[in-house]
Amino acid sequence: MNEPTKLNKIFFSISMITIIFTTGLSAEKVRIAILGDRTGGHVPGIYGEIVSEIELMKPDLVINVGDMIEGYTDDISEARNQWLEYLNIIGIFSMPVYLIPGNHDIWDDNSEKLYREYIGEPDYSFDYQDIHFVILDNSRWYSSEELPQIKIDWLEQELAPYQDKVVIVLYHRPFWFEAIAEGRTDLLHQIFVENNVDAVFTGHYHTYFSGSYDGILYTGVGSSGAGSHPGPAGPQYHYMWVTVSDELAEPEISIAIIAKDAVYPWDEVTAGDLIFIDKLEIQGINFLNSYVYDENLNSEPMEINLQVTNINSEFAVADTLTWEIPQNWEIDPAVVPIDLAPGESTVITVNAYNNNNSVYPLPTVNYPLPYREDRTYQVEKSIGLQRTASMYPVETDLIIDGKISESCWQNPVTDLFTSQGLLNGIDSVEFYFCIDQNFIYLAAVCFDPEMDSVVAEVEERDGPVYYEDCVGYFLQPDRGNRTVYQIYVNPRGVIYDAKIYLDYQGLEYDNTWNGHYQIATTEDEQKWTVELAVPLEIFTTGYDLNNGWGLNFRRKQARLNESTNWQYPISYDPDDYGILRIK
Template structure:
């Protein structure tokens, strides 16, 4: 709080030649309004000249435009209570179709617009509905470049848009036309959101910031070292100088507290530097397993210190629970541990490995890595379409973990999978103690059901091909090799389906919405304890496959809790991370 008082003192001395502004990140998806309200209370105390935002203020994704308008009523009332005017770029939760775009324009501001203030010019661009710059329609590009032209008369030029295309281009090592436009126009600052973690990067004199979350859930990264904390930005312009401060409610940081380079270095550490054999969990597996822990200095700076397993509040025991280590630059060390799970029905939260990691020219960050758990399940083997008696004999995918690997984030769900010689079958039951608050609004095929209660399942019908692909990627170092196809299904309580065929490569891959499985769906809307759906799909829809072994993962989203539960956490669009399903 002392640091916030210092910031308030700085804000209070602004005069005619200076102004202050705040940059808000995502409130949604999955808003936590206790955090958002605290952020807004700090803004009220800071008294900036205005707020700018990178989008995702409402949950959206609904066919009921009246419900979306009611969401805007509430959010705009919260923002108005700060007494500070606001200007916002739209996020994908704010604008997802033509009707929501019209609503955003009427209630907030034009999706693409600009703001001149003193010697500074702010451009708000709409990239809410387009995954990459290559998808951006020509009309959007024309409007944006027209705003860039207006900015040339101003000393300081800022751009806000929702999706961090700048980061995606850097991570994929591909040409970035948008960056070239920004550089040529003399833009100095770019603020984006969407992925719910903070990082900064400077390129060709442009200061990029990925802001947030400012009340939404942590999504891509949940660890602080990689920007997984609630935040917003406080900016100040005094003549020819612009300063930015990263504000976590009650705490202040410099803009480089987390850089894109830090995120990449710590991601390499977690992916390749610290490797722990996964604990096998599922039918036929025991409570105890001997695992290998390997440390490889992928940073090339030498590693050393003490690693500790934190098990309090879990049902796990690790021996030894602490080890000293010293790894030469580019070296490697291996250690054996014994992991024991006291209650097989309570794997969450897992134990957490803590250790210091040197990177980025001597910088040391304490990293936390959960014990990996590889879940296994059994599918039902049927002679034809299954009835209730057949389903009762199938063990479900259950015991889901929240975003922080905590139990009980959502109410219980049971997801059962089975096969006969022709079809894949699914039986989904999601318990809910308030069935009157279950949200099921979307009715159109492949329309966004993400705001509804729903279950999301990914299937890898050929794990052997996936293992061969993974070995090729590891051997060649070519992360651009596309994975074999896997398939994703979303279904809400009405039985509304959205599905797609996916491939993973680089860091994102591709998702093909033109693929439509031939699903047969039956939804039970009379279940007094929640909602239930059964589905069937011909195996031929998934190619030439055999159901002896599939990769699988499943996620339940419970809208009234604004929470997710994952069977094989964390959920990633990478078939190497899926659990195993066997007949």
């Protein structure tokens, strides 16, 4: 067993759990507070309030599920200050605190060294009375199958000797949700079943959910201060309260979420509920056409059709579809009563007009759809936009040198929007597109009056360039196929790319897909430039040059901690994209 070192201890706040086991414990109960994520768009003050609340309740020990600092910075001094801030917050605890790394705590080798300096070993185990706790670091991996074999071997060695004890495993990323909750196999779950693990706690998603699989209680702890929404039900900010006891004659497990003002049953939101709600988000409301702009952001009044579908096969719904309409838009009618039987759809037509040059905020439509008996989820979607950009034929040889000098590079797109809907809210940028029979050519000129502040540290292929200064493209070469190719490039010419497919069944994200490119970048005192030749042959799902491509693109500027987007929001859903046509 690896004992925790230094401060491998902590707390999280938003829910409470009571778990009662009868395996080999003394008659005394063990009370455990489990904290959720603090960071990832954290709300100042929330985590500290939860810490104070837990201290008043005096549990026997406190554990967290990761994401203690915002991280994702190359500034070591900044990261050190974040760790000192966090340790100061939890310094009021009078009981043992055990910490788990999340992806905001360890994101690369340097951050792991810093974690070991301030907190201790990322992987460890410990015993409290007759309970065996195992802490597994999965901060930098995306599935159980990606975990290094050395971690798997260590985990099996930590679990095998304790099969007659209560065993609780905690790690940050909820691999189980994408696997066993979806009916797929999961390597970690197989190991847990073989070794009689009793309960598993995870974080990362900032929303609460739970499930029981092969006798193991799985709990996704929500937010204890990280940016979040309340979810379909239950408290927004919470922590878990776990009680382990053998006082009863028969084994019994009772779990409840406790927030400041309410008590919820353990199955208030199940993993099945959350999976169904994900489908509601995708299938419940769909725009059948988009509001169209020309290349100069001009538009005319037009009819917009949307389909509302009750995908629940058991429960009907009768309610009112309503629009939230900003001042820059007109929508008529704004209120529509709708009755839907189980499995039924209906199409609604409204008249829409963007009455000035301010595109954002967008009109938003809402309708509650059932996910369980007497439970509905408010599905909300913004009206779809469709801008148009042009790609110009290459008539002479195009040299990829980062200089943007050939005649085909013309009429760049310069009007982009920030996440707040502000037009051209960061330093200027120019996006260009060209095409020939073998390649699509992409170029961007990114102006910056403080070129010394441009961030471009990532050097390895498929590294996290999207956290630095970069440009990003989302290309749908065949609008009849929902496959999207994502390409990010930083000022060093380092690529991150992925192949994405999103439909009514869910999202398939393949970051192992790699295209091959010709690329060149240049810099001067006022700007950095990227020029990229993308072979059409890498689009293995096909491409259609006659009917236009689905497109979105963006520039991210690290110094300003902001991005500008051709169409907002940036998403993997090609229904949200504009059109790229040959001029």
